Amino acid sequence: MKPSIPKGTRDFLPSQVAKRNYIFDCIRSVFETYGYVPIETPVMENLATLTGKYGDEGDKLLFKILNNGDYLAKADSEALSEKNSAKLTKSIAKKGLRYDLTVPFARFVTMHQNDLSFPFKRYQIQQVWRGDRPQKGRYQEFYQCDVDVVGSDSLMYEAELVKIYDDVFTALRIPATIKVNNRKVLYGIAEAAGVEEKFMSMTMAIDKLDKIGQDGVTEELMQRGITTEQADFIMSTLKIDNLNDLFEAFSASPTGQHGIQELREFHNYLDRTETNNNIQFDISLARGLTYYTGCIFEVITDKVNIGSIGGGGRYADLTSSFGLKGVSGVGVSFGAARIYDVMEELDLFPSDISQTISVLLIAFDEMTHGHAFSVLSELRANGIKSDLYPSPAKMKKQMKYANDISVPYVLLVGSEEMETGQYSLKDMNTGEQKKYSIEDIKTVLA
RNA sequence: GUGGUUGUAGCUCAGUUGGUUAGAGCGCCGGAUUGUGGUUCCGGAGGUCGUCGGUUCGAGACCGAUCUUCCACCCCA
Numbered sequence: 117m118k119p120s121i122p123k124g125t126r127d128f129l130p131s132q133v134a135k136r137n138y139i140f141d142c143i144r145s146v147f148e149t150y151g152y153v154p155i156e157t158p159v160m161e162n163l164a165t166l167t168g169k170y171g172d173e174g175d176k177l178l179f180k181i182l183n184n185g186d187y188l189a190k191a192d193s194e195a196l197s198e199k200n201s202a203k204l205t206k207s208i209a210k211k212g213l214r215y216d217l218t219v220p221f222a223r224f225v226t227m228h229q230n231d232l233s234f235p236f237k238r239y240q241i242q243q244v245w246r247g248d249r250p251q252k253g254r255y256q257e258f259y260q261c262d263v264d265v266v267g268s269d270s271l272m273y274e275a276e277l278v279k280i281y282d283d284v285f286t287a288l289r290i291p292a293t294i295k296v297n298n299r300k301v302l303y304g305i306a307e308a309a310g311v312e313e314k315f316m317s318m319t320m321a322i323d324k325l326d327k328i329g330q331d332g333v334t335e336e337l338m339q340r341g342i343t344t345e346q347a348d349f350i351m352s353t354l355k356i357d358n359l360n361d362l363f364e365a366f367s368a369s370p371t372g373q374h375g376i377q378e379l380r381e382f383h384n385y386l387d388r389t390e391t392n393n394n395i396q397f398d399i400s401l402a403r404g405l406t407y408y409t410g411c412i413f414e415v416i417t418d419k420v421n422i423g424s425i426g427g428g429g430r431y432a433d434l435t436s437s438f439g440l441k442g443v444s445g446v447g448v449s450f451g452a453a454r455i456y457d458v459m460e461e462l463d464l465f466p467s468d469i470s471q472t473i474s475v476l477l478i479a480f481d482e483m484t485h486g487h488a489f490s491v492l493s494e495l496r497a498n499g500i501k502s503d504l505y506p507s508p509a510k511m512k513k514q515m516k517y518a519n520d521i522s523v524p525y526v527l528l529v530g531s532e533e534m535e536t537g538q539y540s541l542k543d544m545n546t547g548e549q550k551k552y553s554i555e556d557i558k559t560v561l562a
Numbered sequence: 563g564u565g566g567u568u569g570u571a572g573c574u575c576a577g578u579u580g581g582u583u584a585g586a587g588c589g590c591c592g593g594a595u596u597g598u599g600g601u602u603c604c605g606g607a608g609g610u611c612g613u614c615g616g617u618u619c620g621a622g623a624c625c626g627a628u629c630u631u632c633c634a635c636c637c638c639a
Contacts, residue, residue, distance in 0.1 A: 246638075
């Protein structure tokens, strides 16, 4: 058969893994500097843990795992005869692949609440799966890098997480714009316009402002059952771009004013630190995930058209659906695959990251090959990343291999070298070649 | 999930209104060079034209289905 992999998934060559690890290492090191600790959760969760957390659309994109054994015997025969897939799912699939890292984290916190000290700061770098139709920068399997802190509602953490974004994108040299808004501000707009019951629907329309423009949003609002007067009011509120005026506009909305207060407090913290990237209040930023309740964030880079490369926000009540109440959390996520694509496109990866060994040993015949193996052992015992070509093949072939794997040095082991103990070390970049004793080689390559 | 798009050698792509044995560049392998790679020259290998079916005397080309890619929605990292 012809080999293939499922759509939206990818293999990774060694050089690609090296690049990805470069991103992970950078992110991980920033996370740890800020006091976050790593955890891991299973790739599959009970379907009941996942369903209903991401809205109806999200539920459709969840990968469900067919039960083992004779699953049809226990299937809902009524749903089966009705050909009702949604109804049938519950009886034939108990598990699903995780859709993000935040919901499994909420489950984790609830289950292990007695083992954790709050505020609990964790990071997690693992794959997630979504049954979306693939496009550039959109895969069915991809890594997310999440940092979250639960057990505190201090706005200090919102500022801290934005600063983490700033640090990571600065280190990776990606020019980023970090957009900030607050769900309470959006709710305030709905409240002031008298459309509280259409809050979710309204935010989805507002979120498209960049894409479809003011007229488009107005039209969409009306399609969603909002009157012309209400839509006009909403659109005029969206034009207010400073917090003080917005505060005034929310005189009839305590929630809206509370949202403004939170944004002010967030800025008070953030203003006490230096940032390199553009941090922007964007009243039209909405974000789809239903569980956000306070500040929300999204990161884009205007150099590459690939959608957002990060997002997150405050969720006051995520653990309550698992029975743990009153635990507020806030977190952000980095989209590793998209960050990779952006860096590839902007050519931001350092050139030396795929290098695996420092020196390749080359022997000329059976006898020197055996000797080279003992030299190899000694280099390795001294922590020098090294390898020996597996046979005394033609030099051209061995040199070509060295060139192909871009090893910086080649050590030639011939009979002359073996007798004198002076080995020829060739610098593959300059082409220069000098003789050294093993002791000297250890210091040159150390 | 809806509408569209793509698929020919390892890679990037040609391939005429349907007509012999499907081409190029790069890469790969071998040699020029039996102790020297990345340059040069010479030679060579490599394809079930995504897959299955249909139309036709004849299909890489036309039709259908399917898989995949990318794009616009939807949503999102």
